[in-house]
Amino acid sequence: MVRETTTEVHHHKETFLTRYIFSMDHKVIAIQYLITALAMGFIGLFLSWLMRIQLGWSGRQFPFLSRLFPGGVEEGIIKPEFYLAMVTMHGTIMIFFFITAALVGGFGNFLIPLQIGARDMAFPFLNMLSYWVFLASCIVLVVSFFVTGGPAAAGWTAYPPLSGVAEAIPGSGLGQTLWLLSLALFIASSLFGSLNYITTTLNLRTKGLSMGRLPLTVWALFITAILGLLSFPVLLAAAIMLLFDRHLGTSFFLPRLFIAGHQAGGEGGNPILWQHLFWFLGHPEVYIAILPAMGITSEVLATCCRKPIFGYKAMVLSLLAIAFLSFIVWGHHMFVSGMNPLLGTAFMTTTLLIAVPSAVKTFNWLATIWGGNIKFTAAALFAIGFVSVFTTGGLTGIFLGNPPVDIQLHDTYFVVAHFHFVMGTAAVFGIFAGIYHWFPKMFGRMMNEPLAKAHFWLTFIGVYLIFFPMHYLGISGVPRRFYDFANYDFIPPSVSGVNIFISIAALIVGAAQILFLVNFVWSLWKGPKAEKNPWKATTLEWQAESPPPHGNWGPQLPTVYRWAYDYSRPDATEDFVPQTVPVVGAPAGTDGGKH
Amino acid sequence: MVKKQKGSIHAGLFLLVTILIVLAAVVITAGRFWWLPPLASEHGAWTDRLFVVTLLITGIVFVLVQIALAYFVFRHRDDPERRAAYFHDNKPLEITWTLVPAVIMTLLIVSGGRLWSRIHQSPPEGAYEVEVWGEQFKWALRYPGKDGQFGRTDIRLINDTNPLGIDTKDPASKDDIFFPAGEGELHLPVGEPVVVRLRSKDVLHSFYVPAFRVKQDAVPGMVIKTWFVPTKEGEFELVCAELCGLGHYQMRGIVIVEPMEKVQEWLSQQQTVMDVIP
Ligand code: HEM
Ligand SMILES: [Cu+2]
Numbered sequence: 086m087v088r089e090t091t092t093e094v095h096h097h098k099e100t101f102l103t104r105y106i107f108s109m110d111h112k113v114i115a116i117q118y119l120i121t122a123l124a125m126g127f128i129g130l131f132l133s134w135l136m137r138i139q140l141g142w143s144g145r146q147f148p149f150l151s152r153l154f155p156g157g158v159e160e161g162i163i164k165p166e167f168y169l170a171m172v173t174m175h176g177t178i179m180i181f182f183f184i185t186a187a188l189v190g191g192f193g194n195f196l197i198p199l200q201i202g203a204r205d206m207a208f209p210f211l212n213m214l215s216y217w218v219f220l221a222s223c224i225v226l227v228v229s230f231f232v233t234g235g236p237a238a239a240g241w242t243a244y245p246p247l248s249g250v251a252e253a254i255p256g257s258g259l260g261q262t263l264w265l266l267s268l269a270l271f272i273a274s275s276l277f278g279s280l281n282y283i284t285t286t287l288n289l290r291t292k293g294l295s296m297g298r299l300p301l302t303v304w305a306l307f308i309t310a311i312l313g314l315l316s317f318p319v320l321l322a323a324a325i326m327l328l329f330d331r332h333l334g335t336s337f338f339l340p341r342l343f344i345a346g347h348q349a350g351g352e353g354g355n356p357i358l359w360q361h362l363f364w365f366l367g368h369p370e371v372y373i374a375i376l377p378a379m380g381i382t383s384e385v386l387a388t389c390c391r392k393p394i395f396g397y398k399a400m401v402l403s404l405l406a407i408a409f410l411s412f413i414v415w416g417h418h419m420f421v422s423g424m425n426p427l428l429g430t431a432f433m434t435t436t437l438l439i440a441v442p443s444a445v446k447t448f449n450w451l452a453t454i455w456g457g458n459i460k461f462t463a464a465a466l467f468a469i470g471f472v473s474v475f476t477t478g479g480l481t482g483i484f485l486g487n488p489p490v491d492i493q494l495h496d497t498y499f500v501v502a503h504f505h506f507v508m509g510t511a512a513v514f515g516i517f518a519g520i521y522h523w524f525p526k527m528f529g530r531m532m533n534e535p536l537a538k539a540h541f542w543l544t545f546i547g548v549y550l551i552f553f554p555m556h557y558l559g560i561s562g563v564p565r566r567f568y569d570f571a572n573y574d575f576i577p578p579s580v581s582g583v584n585i586f587i588s589i590a591a592l593i594v595g596a597a598q599i600l601f602l603v604n605f606v607w608s609l610w611k612g613p614k615a616e617k618n619p620w621k622a623t624t625l626e627w628q629a630e631s632p633p634p635h636g637n638w639g640p641q642l643p644t645v646y647r648w649a650y651d652y653s654r655p656d657a658t659e660d661f662v663p664q665t666v667p668v669v670g671a672p673a674g675t676d677g678g679k680h
Numbered sequence: 681m682v683k684k685q686k687g688s689i690h691a692g693l694f695l696l697v698t699i700l701i702v703l704a705a706v707v708i709t710a711g712r713f714w715w716l717p718p719l720a721s722e723h724g725a726w727t728d729r730l731f732v733v734t735l736l737i738t739g740i741v742f743v744l745v746q747i748a749l750a751y752f753v754f755r756h757r758d759d760p761e762r763r764a765a766y767f768h769d770n771k772p773l774e775i776t777w778t779l780v781p782a783v784i785m786t787l788l789i790v791s792g793g794r795l796w797s798r799i800h801q802s803p804p805e806g807a808y809e810v811e812v813w814g815e816q817f818k819w820a821l822r823y824p825g826k827d828g829q830f831g832r833t834d835i836r837l838i839n840d841t842n843p844l845g846i847d848t849k850d851p852a853s854k855d856d857i858f859f860p861a862g863e864g865e866l867h868l869p870v871g872e873p874v875v876v877r878l879r880s881k882d883v884l885h886s887f888y889v890p891a892f893r894v895k896q897d898a899v900p901g902m903v904i905k906t907w908f909v910p911t912k913e914g915e916f917e918l919v920c921a922e923l924c925g926l927g928h929y930q931m932r933g934i935v936i937v938e939p940m941e942k943v944q945e946w947l948s949q950q951q952t953v954m955d956v957i958p
């Protein structure tokens with residue numbers, strides 16, 4: 086387990102190019118991932134503004150939009166196909182290119198080596214390759230905005246035949262091809278990352294750092310990597326098969342069709358096959374996004390409450406249980422797809438069971454807070470906010486996981502509310518908590534706390550105003566992926582008022598993210614210099630310089646003597662004991678059998 | 681107890697905001713300002729009941745957990761004179777809060793599973809049958825005619841006069857009654873079991889009648905049957921609930937529920953395949 090304990094000498098000369106651009110240093114790669122992901126996140130956010138403009142004020146002319154998007158907006162009115170393209174690109178960007186990239190690529194790269202006392206990832210070159218392939222996937226996706234027909238418009242789930250036949254919707258031309266290529270690249274990059282994280286966590290832990298002493302962030306990222314490694318390849322295969330169907334005349338997913346006045350498709354293809362393959366990744370994917378955010382929340386809560394995380398073992402076991410179950414619940418997206426109803430029963434069982442480990446985690450966070458002495462850093466606020474939105478979103482999953490109830494709620498705004506809380510907002514809160522917490526370590530400077538707290542309050546209140554009312558729309562039966570609701574009598578007239586309300590809230594919350602952007606950029610250059618351990622935390626990264634040098638540690642790797650959560654030990658004078666402090670009277674590298 | 685506690689503003693604000701969120705959620709939900717559409721089917725009463733049960737359970741948990749979170753945060757806010765407690769395990773507590781959700785979930789799984797299989801048991805013999813086809817962005821219909829049999833169809837036979845690709849050589853086709861997409865309404869008998877055969881010519885669609893609590897995808901290449909019992913006479917809206925293209929939001933249909941005699945009478949006045957396709 087311990088590979089090397091002495092200095093690693095760096096022979097190669099570092100130029101600007103190898104240091105910041107083609108770097109193999111996990112910290113630089115982490116920052117590259119994080120900043121690229123944030124940039125993508127802002128694009129996704131911008132798209133949500135446009136969607137909200139359409140949903141709030143359908144039919145109203147906004148001439149400035151015509152100037153911005155001559156192809157998608159006619160006389161100031163967003164076209165339906167452009168609306169659907171935005172829904173698709175918003176969802177795709179937010180899920181893969183923002184939250185997954187930031188949490189797994191960004192925090193995974195930054196935290197794993199530092200928190201396990203390694204000098205770098207096991208395969209630094211593969212790591213660099215992972216980032217560059219990811220960047221290529223971002224570029225391909227962004228380029229698809231500018232091709233004829235516009236970007237993909239079949240939803241982030243890309244169900245064929247809509248995504249399989251060019252005539253089905255304008256976005257299913259070149260746009261959809263680029264979408265599939267981009268996703269294939271993204272998956273390749275993510276696989277490189279997963280291999281690295283798993284190997285690194287298993288092999289490069291420093292002396293004394295047994296698996297049972299790992300911080301929960303590392304546990305979460307490690308399990309996430311396993312999830313990614315096992316589920317992403319399935320989507321890669323599906324994406325390639327769909328490309329074949331589109332361009333080489335196969336028919337994996339396309340039966341005989343009659344679209345736009347002529348015959349299409351082939352013999353024997355089955356559209357439902359895609360749904361199985363897609364959700365075999367798609368469901369684990371939401372856990373790929375949420376597990377690291379859970380890890381970050383656990384870490385930040387313990388630090389800011391000055392208390393050990395409650396139920397460490399249960400936290401690890403519940404992560405494992407969630408990860409395992411997440412592989413066998415994908416069918417809950419398909420209760421009304423035409424899949425055999427018997428399968429529905431099986432998927433209902435596994436899905437509702439996931440509520441148990443999720444509840445355990447929530448109770449453990451509550452118990453961590455109980456008896457604490459909470460330092461209200463911005464990171465702490467976002468971690469507490471995470472527990473709030475995760476609870477709200479998790480509970481609505483109990484409706485959707487129960488097929489008789491799901492019949493009515495499926496593909497309505499209830500689902501939009503559900504996943505924006507449990508996955509969207511929760512993951513984003515994890516990202517913000519992580520950035521506010523580790524920014525000093527990443528860049529050696531502090532962020533502005535008052536500004537960060539203002540950002541929290543606007544965002545926290547805002548997301549409830551945006552997404553909570555969507556539950557009521559869904560209960561009233563309002564379908565999702567709808568460009569306009571005017572045609573229907575069953576939709577109560579009050580819905581248009583609700584939509585205006587949501588849109589105003591969304592515009593404000595979107596604008597509030599500028600506070601974060603300004604704070605981030607300003608602090609990079611002007612923030613006060615950070616000490617080694619500004620939050621008085623116990624984990625290893627806080628024993629390194631801020632920011633840590635290439636190779637992370639001085640001549641000697643750190644040795645670990647205790648678990649990651651020795652906060653407020655009654656027998657210690659300070660209210661935290663770093664993992665590197667030996668336990669009095671116990672042999673080196675052990676804690677005498679106790680935490 | 682006038683101690684200066686740092687972070688009181690944030691603790692207080694979090695408590696206040698949480699209370700407001702919880703209050704708003706409870707008042708709006710309990711007041712049913714927005715609620716399920718008026719019900720018009722038999723099994724809908726059962727699914728609605730399960731919905732309400734789930735709402736009660738999750739609602740109680742929502743209120744308890746959110747308030748506990750906010751109260752804990754408020755109560756344990758930063759106090760320079762105090763030190764945090766040191767504990768990190770409590771077996772009985774942990775076992776309890778694992779078992780309680782497990783039991784509740786098991787109950788939901790059992791009731792959900794039973795209801796699901798009840799909804800999906802096979803329809804009674806001789807139930808009224810109708811075929812609904814999705815196509816971008818309208819609904820087409822076919823009734824089996826006097827023989828109660830639907831004739832064979834083939835996508836390759838589709839042309840202007842034969843929009844569903846009905847095989848006129850199949851004897852069962854002769855008396856079929858069909859309506860090209862966007863023409864004709866879906867006539868269903870009240871109080872009788874109704875089987876809807878869902879099909880699609882092009883992409884996925886979903887047959888969603890909010891008042892019936894029925895939602896079932898239409899998949900090209902497949903015939904998917906769903907059945908239910910309409911319980912109210914009147915006109916209801918049919919909505920497409922699976923993204924099917926740029927006109928998805930306009931894919932509206934009308935369902936007319938009336939006594940069986942009226943349905944039969946109406947059907948007997950319609951032209952059959954023999955009359956329409958040369
Ligand atoms: C202020 C922030 C956000 C707003 C206002 C917003 C708004 C919306 C809207 C209006 C839709 C389309 C609903 C429809 O027509 O069906 C949507 C879809 C979606 N959003 Fe967001 N969103 C936000 C943030 C996020 C985040 C952070 C995520 C991250 C996971 C996310 C993931 C998605 C996904 C996956 C879809 C579904 C796309 C599809 O139907 O294919 N959103 N969002
Ligand atoms: Cu899922």
Ligand SMILES: [Cu+2]
Pocket residue numbers: 814815816817884885886920921922923924928931
């Ligand atoms: Cu449709």
